[in-house]
Amino acid sequence: MPATTEDIGRRNAIPILYTRGTHYEVGFDVGRTFRGIIEDFLGSFSELRESLLPAYETEEGRAAYDATLKNLEENYPQYVREIQGTADGAKVPFHHLMLLHMDQIVPMNSGQERSAGTNGCSSICCNHEGQVLLGHTEDALPQTLNHIYLVSAHINEEEPQGRMKTKTEGFTALCYAGHLPGFCMGYNHHGLVFSVNVISPKKVLAGKTPRHFLCRSLLSAENMVEAQTILRDRGVGSADGFSINMSFTRQEGDHLFHNAEVGPAEEGEESPMSVLTISPGEHLLHTNKYLRLQIPEDEGLCMASSEHRHARAGDCCPPETRTALLALLSDTHDTEYPFFREGGDPDFVKTVTLGVFDLEEKTWTLWMKNPRTADPILTLPLVFKWTN
Template sequence: MPAPADTGRRNAIPVLYTSGTHYEVGYDVGRTFRGIIEDFLASFKELQDNLLPAYESPKGRAAYDQTLSSLQDNFPQYVRELQGMADGAHVPFHHLMLLHMDQVVPMNCGQERSAGTNGCSSVCVNHDGQVLLGHTEDALPETLNHVYLVSAHITEEEPQGKWGIRREGFTALCYAGHLPGFCMGYNHHGLVFSINVISPKKVLAGKTPRHFLCRALLSAKTMEKAQQILRDRGTGSADGFSVNMSFTRQEGDHLFHNAEVGPAEEADESPMSILTISPGEHLLHTNKYLRLAIPEANGLCMESSNHRHARANDCCPPETRAALLALLSDTNDTVYPFFREGGDPDFVKTVALGVFDVVDKTWTIWMKNPQKADPLLTLPLLFTWAD
């Protein structure tokens, strides 16, 4: 009997453990998840209808080449990691690189920002005994069932890239064909984090795509290093995003930090705003700037964010695990809910929901709405402090 065309929301996620160089780890990811990557690329309308046609235009190809040249100068190890993934999955390298450049190529050949780059809600809870980072991973509908977990230890003989990193260890949720770091995850130095995309009106060629800054963040040992990575002095970010993070190794009180990052227009480093969430506080961040005064694109990204913040004001404050889950699984707003199932006009879907418990050192993941389903798995946060 043939498989149904629509398999629905699956309650499953594959996990890969791998070690080696950046290229070897990328190759293992591509080889292991070849089928998932191929299926995703074939069905992903954003790639077929927007990114590839823009790449074929003279201005789009120039933006691609300029951005790739910058990445090869600053982050050659992550370019090799992506090349390994393409080789392992037997897919064209430029198809995967276009996913990572996102709107850099189309918006620099005259197109408006695609409605496809939006999603995710994050909640930092820092209350007595409740130190939690919750996150809904929201993406285009084709991404549903096309995610996996990668747990990697990377070792190189020589320092790599602009920050001179030789070793990395992390576990991260990944979209098919994407480098780790752009969703949620943790590294073995004790950093846990989640990402919210933001849509500024301008996206810049020749700067560092946000996917690569998030990938680099998986190497950060300290908050100082994380800020250095996000500022990306010498180049700066091409696009907008925010990071919700906690360095669980630090002494003293537990702290969360929210970093809003903007495109480095007429500058060689990213504009950035840092907010610290101290004990007794909590924070919701969606897909709009709360502090940086950077012009943003109107549309689904902004409209949905406004609805989610308005709904949060009507809910119980997320001061406990139960309240956090109630908020992130909320569907009271039937047009722009927190847990998204796709529809009109909000076609985005929540592909996973995760909660990091900093006190218990666990990461719990749901693939279905927690209102109706148990978590699929709980992973221990395995931190090591050796360089």
């Protein structure tokens, strides 16, 4: 009898697709190539079946979906086409994939409480001599385990696309099955390297820009000015909360990291944002709570786990080297809320992969199992385009 999603264990494998074309064509190739993984994920993902689809069928839920989609079709039509391509290639309903990208927007506006199972993630920016590193655990709901892949894409359009008026994009990114690239960790051909931490504000807004789309747009950024423009999203603003840990490796002078905390645009048409720069000789741990923005947050799993992880980090060696960084991200000392998560009780979230960007060596190393007991599955070179 074939193994099911629940009993195949943590696989030590990750597929990668190299693709080139328009946004729709790249999306179609992603869907066609990973159709089995996407279908399996949609079939097993309880959040979709038990929360998102039922909410979509309500009057309020459908209104929230339609208002958000209308905004996206006006401001980010190329990424809507990208999702349409993935849906067509995988032969799954478009609205199923779009609901994944709206995350909590539809349930929140149909009278439901925010899910306690929002994804996690820990990121460490290490900016020390000879040790310029961005480490990240990609933490997600249990059904996401073994349902991820890498996409390396070159996108070319004849006309400028969306709010940022881009015609060409080049990037390599880790993706959840059926999701746009950019929501986990990755880099682009301009030299931007970044990771994402989900944050759970109490209020999420329909008709604004889902964080998935802002993170996807970030893969087009050429510099810090553009990155901040994308995240502020003037004229609309973010629907939800998240933080970005990033470095523009092409810039002259010292290596710098930036942590941008972004909140929902509740009081206007621009995302609230706080940016912190991590200079040489400094490091930063960011999990799933605001460290600077004063925005009310949900008191669920994200907050409890984040507080435990920060407390544990205070007891460990500072992440000033690759060894110390890996030791912290793979730590399981806190049995309730560890850094490397295996879906226990009460923390049912799982770490689906762990990655380290080395900006000195220009490499990206990935582990599918805990680095304390397993070797990395691969090390990719960071291939940047250095011409204008």
